[in-house]
Amino acid sequence: MxxxxxxxxxxxxxxxxxxxxxxxxxxxxxxxxxxxxxxxxxxxxxxxxxxxxVQKIGVPFHSELAMGAIVDGREPTIVRNENVIRQARIRDGEFSAICKSQQAEMERRKRLYLGNRSGIPLTxxxxxxxxxxxxxxxxxxxxxxxxxxxxxxxxxxxxxxxxxxxxxxxxxxxxxxxxxxxxxxxxxxxxxxxxxxxxxxxxxxxxxxxxxx
CATH class of the missing domain: 3.40.50.2020 (Rossmann fold)
Known part of the structure; x- marks a missing residue:
């Protein structure tokens, strides 16, 4: 199919x-x-x-390879792929810097797509x-x-x-x-x-x- x-x-x-x-x-x-x-x-x-x-957190030398992801929210959710992080030898400081950059991109897209509209409650x-x-x-x-x-x-x-x-x-x-x-x-x-x-x-x-x- x-x-x-x-x-x-x-x-x-x-x-x-x-x-x-x-x-x-x-x-x-x-x-x-x-x-x-x-x-x-x-x-x-x-x-x-x-x-x-959701923003993928890519490995610096291979951006398509995800070493984690960050999800928008009051308190953003960060998921780490420890296997990829270990194999790529990514240090905590490097991971945090890339994560911060991706969070900024996520905020840009959110403002562009939704403006000031608030999300629908899911509870x-x-x-x-x-x-x-x-x-x-x-x-x-x-x-x-x-x-x-x-x-x-x-x-x-x-x-x-x-x-x-x-x-x-x-x-x-x-x-x-x-x-x-x-x-x-x-x-x-x-x-x-x-x-x-x-x-x-x-x-x-x-x-x-x-x-x-």
């Missing part, structure tokens, strides 16, 4: 989540790619759409977390950990595609996990999309405005 684009993936996921329509869920997207997918789910379930900002709600796909799962795991602190009634993770091994590591962090494709052999998320072009800031803003209207 391949998806035409993120909108197509969102439509297919929405069908799998149809049972939540009467449960008044909140759909939480992980920007940027997850926003387009989540918008289709929010529309189908007649649910509000909100964002959770006691059914919360559906959506991304456009999972690779290692480190950023999603950090997001789920932060949301769990808000004590949702039910925490659901919904993604179009993820490697089977990553899903196994995330099962304990959610109440329900929905994934349309879970290959054992996994190359990259983009391999499962015909169109996986990068989502722009302008597109995120447009999607959010359309959802509010």
């Amino acid at each position: 391949s998806f035409a684009n993120r909108k197509d993936a969102g439509i297919r996921l929405a069908a799998a989540l149809a049972g939540y329509r009467g449960k008044y869920p909140v759909v939480i997207a992980l920007p940027r790619g997850g926003v387009v997918v989540a918008a289709e789910i929010a529309k189908a379930l007649d649910a509000p759409l909100d964002l959770l900002f 006691g709600r059914v919360v559906i977390v959506v991304d456009d796909g999972i690779a290692t799962g480190s950023t999603v795991k950090a997001a789920l950990k932060a949301i769990r602190k808000q004590q949702p009634q039910e925490l659901v993770l919904a993604v179009p595609v993820a490697p089977a091994v990553s899903l196994e590591e995330l099962e304990g962090d959610v109440d329900v996990l929905i994934c349309l494709q879970a290959p054992i052999v996994f190359r990259a998320v983009g391999y499962f999309y015909d169109d996986f072009r990068q989502v722009s800031d302008a597109e995120v803003i447009a999607v959010l405005e359309a959802n509010q209207g």
